Amino acid sequence: MAKTLKHVYTWILFLSLFLIAKEVVAYFKCLDSYDCPKVPDEKTFLYECINYRCELFLLESVPLVPMPLIE
Numbered sequence: 001m002a003k004t005l006k007h008v009y010t011w012i013l014f015l016s017l018f019l020i021a022k023e024v025v026a027y028f029k030c031l032d033s034y035d036c037p038k039v040p041d042e043k044t045f046l047y048e049c050i051n052y053r054c055e056l057f058l059l060e061s062v063p064l065v066p067m068p069l070i071e
Contacts, residue, residue, distance in 0.1 A: 028054040 029052060030036050036047035036054035047054045 030054050 028036060030049040033049045036049055039045045039047060044059055046057050046059055048057060
């Protein structure tokens with residue numbers, strides 16, 4: 001009986017983590033693009049203010065395989 005209650009309490013705690021994590025706001029509020037955070041590599045990524053929140057955009061594709069050296 002005690003093992004069953006402990007198991008039920010464990011599941012309740014585990015499932016409550018997902019309910020709490022669902023309410024996290026994962027964007028920055030802004031009025032224009034100057035309010036958005038700066039990215040160290042602005043050639044590849046850029047933040048733009050769209051509908052009062054900062055959206056991250058990929059500007060160019062980054063090669064996944066290193067380019068061979070030409071000799």
